[in-house]
Amino acid sequence: MTEPILSMRRLGKTHGVGAQRVDALVSVDLDLLPGELVAITGRSGSGKTTLLNMAGALDEPTTGEVIVDGQNLATLSKQELARVRRVSVGYVFQQFNLLPSLTAAENISLPLELDGMKPALARELAEKSLDEVELGGMADRYPDQLSGGEQQRVAIARGLVGPRSVLLADEPTGALDEATSESILKLIRSRCDAGAAALLVTHEPAYAAWADRVVRLRDGRVEGISVRSKTPSSTADLS
Amino acid sequence: MNGRRAAFKVATRNARRNRKRTIFLVLLVAVPVGLGVVVGGIVRASSLSPQESAQTALGAADVQVYLYAAVPGVSEWVRSTVGDLSPATSVTELRQAGVRIPGVGFAQVWDLDGSDPATEGLLLLLDGDWPRADGEVAVSPTVAERLNVDVGDVVELQDLSTNELEVVGLISRPFSSEGSDILIQPRGLVSVEGSLDVPVESSLLLSGSEAEEVADQLGAAWYNEGQQLYWPEPAVDPKPSELAFLDDQMYLLLAEAEIYELVDLLESQEAGSDPVAAVQQLASEMVYGSGSPRSLPDLYFNTRTQWLAQGSVIDDPGFVSTGASTLLLVEVAFITGAAFAAGTRRRLREIGLMGANGASVKHIRITVLGEGLLIGSVGALSGVLVGLGVFVLARPLIQRYVSRVLVGVGVAISDVIGPVVVALVSVLLAVWIPARTASKVPITSALQGRMPALAPRKWVIPVGIGCAAVGVLLVSVSLASESGLANVLVGVGAVLLVGGVALTASPILASASRLANQVPAAGRLVLRDSGRNRTRSAVAVAAIMVILLAPITAVTVAATTTEKDLVYGLPSPGNHLVLASSFSVDLSDYSNPISEQDVAAVEAIVPVTRTALFDTLDLRVATNEMIEGQESQDGGPVFVANFSDGDDVAVGTEDLLAALGDPGVTASIAAGEVVVLGIESKETRVNLNGREYPAHEYPVEVVKWSMPRVLIPEAMLGLFPDVPTRPIALLVLERSPTNDEYNEISSLGLAFNGGRSPMSDSTAYLIASGVSLLVVLIVVSLVTAVSAAEVDEELRTIVAVGAPGSFRRRFLGLLTGYQTLVAMLLAVPLGLGLVWVFSSAQDFVYAGPFGLVQASAVTVPWPQIAVFAAVLPISIGVLTLTSVRSAPVTPPRRAS
């Protein structure tokens, strides 16, 4: 069995104390294997984004632990956490994912360059990454010269550039129309099929359905998990 | 740590993307730097550095030995003594004579050898060749121009040579474009000395590595043995015992007859109550008072080391340029800080994105600081370039006003480094707090564009007060010292004081925002906005505060000066002119009495309504009022006795009374009373030549200096039969003379006073208010402009919920008015405090005929300041209200 690339154990998050105490997450266990796309759904306030933020080392859990690439985040310093965000996980948000003052390629190479990679090499990897999201010719465009869908593609390319292998997508299609959304999901799916792992937060069942596993959160707890059939391709099943 | 380059790249891109803001801030930085460069260049152009001064005086030599009142033999004595002390030290004689040449005026005549290494650099050869033989001469361009000659021409200079002289070269003094200089053949002055009617000044230049040591030993040798050799024998030897109190050196200069005259005076009644003083007075007059003062031969030394030590830090062009730009850059730093504080809030999401992509706290700080660094360096660089450009363009103009020759760029690296460094440091300091704030925001909040509300930092008030206290301490301690370093420390102290007070703006705004629920909507929003966006609003307040310091201190200093001037009488009216004396060509001084012609000459220039040509008497005037509790520097009592410079008394002629136009004065003089032109109406006593007379003082505005303050009726003239009278004139003009008229009067060769009204308090106040209103408006508009984007985003919501479009104007008007008010509340105590700290170091008393006042006393013009403090915020608010656009037309700024 493959080792999970991202692993959460009895993850809990509490905001406030006393009467203001709110449990955002209660003892969540979740593993993400390489090549796997896991969707997290649930209503607003169910803890989806909190979970994602802790997976991406943006937030610290109150209880439990997060292990990314074999590193327990709780044992890392702030500098090292920043490094995890540079080299292990990549974020895609709903919109405004790109720094407006950098070109597409520069946006993608930013985490690599921040990690000290030579600009030329980072650029090379960024261009490769752009090819993978089918935006080969757009390396030198600025975000305001890209459509919403293209911006999200660039963000996905950035999320998986170089050594990064875990994509954390928080409602990546929230600001897009139906058809573009589907192409974005398809892209994430194909990147996962190519070996990346992705954690997708969405409240749209149709988008969650692209995942191998759909984890439904309710009030900070896992309410249910539905798994895709391993071989769903026979048409006969549908008659 | 790697990745800095990437963070810096984001910084440069941000600067490029916000092009308008970047250009605006770059210009803001460039202006003070450019100004500093220009000011530094002007200072450099108008002064000589210590090295240059040394070259002007010494050439290539190391010591100049002046042979003062030289008698034959001194020069030889020096030469032989130096030769004994140090054979390696060479001695060159330098001779100069100030000769009046027809068509040229005074010219300095030199006879040095152009090829002598010792005098190299004293004169520069611009063209042609050095004069080497009789019949050759070199002149400075000024002389060449006045005589209309050029190299190769022939001139006649009768004093210098009976023959015609050929101009073989053009010379000039180093660093100077002016000056009439004539260089004749080496040692030429020795041969013509007899035929000149002016003395040839002679000095000896010592050069060599031991020259300065030799000079020390030479001085000692002169004191021990040399001077005895060349000083005259006393005319009466031994010195009469009665004159034992006379200075020995002065005694040596007295002739026999004079000695006996002094002895006689001592024994006669004429000497008055203090015969010793009278004798000393007479002896001084005998020795120094006549047209050709006598003196004993002496040696004075001027060494290169002394020249080099002369420069003070504050005279250095680099220091001046740095100081000039620092003043403005403090202001620029505040505005830049406000711009970055507003920008950071707007760009929170981008900061969050960087954080989510693994940028560390340091990286984020670099992106903000890097932008500041970029703006600072581009601004400083363009400031330097613009400053150099302006200076080079203005050089012909500057050359007209300065005597030194401007060569090359005219601005040294050292003039540029200061402003550039200050610009970089101040911009980096200004963006430091926004950078820190940006890097401290949690990434999850930043991603949502939320800046967590910051509690007022507890350390701000103590640190602010501490800074201010240290500033006060530094200023007062440093003011007591005179060194160049102390001047720097005074500046540092003042900046600390201002900075400390500025720091308290933030907590003040925070506490004021708690009152928000007590006021109507627009005011509430203003209070809340200033309280919440404290970084932005506090720097805005500080920026305005710094500007307000100027009028507040100016008004206070003006009021204080007026108060102090009052001890010398009421302020001079601008339309009075007192002609005191005219130039005497024979004596080369202003010793001729005023005549009808002089008055007529002035009347030909300006319209005069009344003229009084009246006699003055040279009497000793005193009120002899002892000032209780005051001691003079030598411990004696202090008297209010300082009447005007001549201690003169005027004769109250009809003309004068009419010119003064004061009925009280006229009546008193008619009644035979002595009148004092003072500051209030009261009975008093006046001591004239040791006798007291009752007098009446009237408040009369007369010219402060030259004009006698005591008037006596003509009938009293008989009381002072032996006192010579001297006529002076009081002219009452229709109006104050214009600048041109004033200059024309100046060129008449008269010693005169008046014609200039010192700026009255109210004028100074009006000008200060007007100028500060203007500057505050500029600063306010800059600050509002940089924060408008942020403010507009909030206003959009307010208008969306139904506020009228004019709400924006009301809001911005109130905001600027409020910020000006808070700035004013800080600036008033700070400004008064600054004046107080600076004057507290002055430990003396202004004592005039009409009272005395401590120099450290500060007169605060409370009514003016109160009106200023109340009116300025309102006017700023109203001006903003009427000038800004109504609806929030700025569309929401989107990151994409």
Add this chain to the structure above:
Amino acid sequence: MSVPSCELLRGLEPVISAPIWVRVVVGKKSLDAHILSMYYWYIPSMYGGFVVGIKEGLLCLLVKNEGHGYQLKQDLESATSDTWQLNIGQVYTTLQRLERDGLATSHSPDADGRVTYSVTDHGRAAARDWMAQPVDLAAAGRDEISLKLLMALVSGVEHPRRVIEVQRGSIMGLLQDYTALKSDNAHDDFAWLLYLDRLIFSAEAELRWLERVESRLDDLPAFSPTVGEKQPAESMEVTP
């Protein structure tokens, strides 16, 4: 806690064909719930097969070309990317009905004994008419899940939330499978994708409906999961 009583207002027939109105009464409070009927026939593998459309399908094919029974069956199957597996007998019956109703005419059998049908003017109009009519979603057949939920509510055999969760898990799995099929490039033809999308949207609608039912359940005090519990203040949602 009182067990809520549930009063069916109208329509609970073995075949529910209209929106179901339920009044749920708890103590003195009551709530009218409007449970939309399900369009079960769009989701064949869940609720059964297609019951309508053969007639209209054949008619439309005839408008394009005349043809005999087996040919028409094959055309129809290929047009629907083999998602309709038709019985040849059903085809012949339907064709005879078309002829009976004057929508088509039959020609004499050819050499192989195959009867060719062609469309009549009346049939052409009927086909056009059919296209112009909206599908009557209210004319649904059995709606098992609605019934199950209502029964759970009334009988207490199972907690309704559990019913929803099980149903949701099942539909979600289905949706994942459909989506997986969609990403499978082997089926890159239009009709296939059209049907897949149809299925996906229907499943999605079902999930939405379940979501809504769940919310309504939450509003019933007896079923509220959060009684005495604070709603988690998750404030991390980025709202556009």
